[in-house]
Amino acid sequence: MADVAEKRDKTREREDRLHRIRHSTAHIMAEAVLRIFPDAKIAIGPAIENGFYYDFDLPRSLSPEDLEQIEELMRNIVGEDHEFRREVVGRDRAAEIFSDQPYKLEILRDLPEDEDVSIYAVDTFTDLCRGPHVERTKEINPKSFKLLNVAGAYWRGDEKRPMLQRIYGTAWENPKELRQHLDWLKEVEKRDHRRIGRELDLFSIHEEAGPGMIYWHPKGGRIRQAVEDYWREVHRRDGYEILHTPHIGKSWLWETSGHLDFYADGMYPPMEMDKSDYYAKPMNCPFHIMIYKTGVRSYRELPLRWAELGTVYRYEKSGTLHGLLRVRGFTQDDAHIFCTPDQVESEILEVLRFSLRMWKAFGFTDLKAYLATAPEKSVGSAQMWEQALGSLRQAIETEGLPYEIDEGGGVFYGPKIDIKIKDALGREWQLTTIQFDFNLPERFNISFVDSDGKEKRPYMVHRALLGSLERFFGVLIEHYGGAFPAWLAPVQIVTIPVAPAFNEYAARVADTLGAAGFRVESDLSDGRMGAKIRHHQGQKVPYMLILGEKEEAAGAVSVRPRSGPQVNGVALDEFSATAKAIVDSKSAELWPSG
């Protein structure tokens, strides 16, 4: 126990130290920028994950060469070993110091009146700042920070305010950590799903046909099919029914749901037909409610668990689109649960468990939940919020999932759990969401007949586990770097003859394995075997089967798993059985070790 506490203290100490270093480096950068642009207006410059930034209002835009120059200046300043001096000053004095810094004056104005105002000075640079900082610049290693890029950023994040130039940098305790971080950034770039998507021929996007729209190629389609097959199977097992609903709906539907009032900006504009306006759906829920309303529902038929791989369209601003991760058309793995108040707790627990099982199957085990409570304006009674929140919290705690409470971060129509998953590079992705909806049942006036014969309002829960198939695909690609486990790989096996004389055997083996249910190809092209191995290794095919005279004579194959050493002379039946077991178990391992 003491060890754990000690370790936690050490971690916190290190984080604190890094925070000081980063924040102080940001100040040094501001000084360097001011030396080059004496008229620059400075905004804010905090420490962030892995580094820092500082926002400036400058007479001209910065170039990469400017960054080099700034970085050089920073090293000089750091090398001169200046002291960081903290001083508490009166407001008037502060206003005087920053009289030609309008952004600082604005911050000063917004600080609570009873709070001390502190300033930090280092060398020639003084900043309005709460701190903390390092004591002297020698605590910053001149070889352990690097400026990364320049980006536009609105003052105070408000698009109506001026656009500033933000310089991002990364800073560490020592050069080795910096190098590791830069390597990590390289790895991130290598795994970029847009690059891998092209290299492995998985998907494409076409500006001339509509940005933000995903075209799944045959190999991407195979992966999607494997995902969907699994998804349908586990939903069936978990008592869900699968729905299919239209892509467009008349304005009545979106007026009733409230989307046109609250969400019109996010919707594609209407198509007019027969004097009615039709909208592409941004969500599936109203359609599911229409199905709910086709009959009188008894408490005996609840809970209803209705799922749909429903393709929705949302207008996303052009600047926000990003590969598969931010798109305008996508397929949600959506479901709506209609249940009685008594069933809420067990339904939520089951949804959460279901979600955890699914993530495990896809190879994600590091999950964290975020529980969002009521925002200022909300619909639904306090008692409903309380019960719903209680069931969410209960479920998280029962499952022992780490979680944080996002106070007031909920949406107006109900509390929710968002689950973030951590990928192989330690990045968090928010995909799963489980949300109560107190709004739509009201608006569409849905009900069930309870055991006492009275009509009551059911609880409605939205949930998407993978989120959207497109976004999930992007995360999956980056998580595995394109080296998918055998059950997901678009091509699971390639047979490679050592020479053309064995083409016939390679084709026969491929046929046999194809008949056994594998996604298999034979490479009978003209190239040398070495070139074929290189090619398919690059395509990250899980199994290459090398076939020559010895193999053919024995009815065997030599297995070259994507990872790990080749296994020679495996009987074809045995290979087939072993590979099938690995595929069926969704294992990340490709071959039994030992």
Add this chain to the structure above:
RNA sequence: GCCAUCUUAGCUCAGCUGGUAGAGCACGUGACUUGUAAUCUCGGGGUCGCCGGUUCGAGUCCGGCAGAUGGCUCCA
């Protein structure tokens, strides 16, 4: 949508201060008939993102538009 940068062959990229486009990979062809991460030969392929301007002449300079990239913002 906003700021910055970018857009040359299917992909990755060269093309200096303006003088009518080039490499590697990929693809096609022919040869070789091969045992573990690139065999050799020859060849096809680009209205240099689109529109306009400056110029005797624009891939190159200027303007507009589109898209992409890095951010900001948004994501009831």
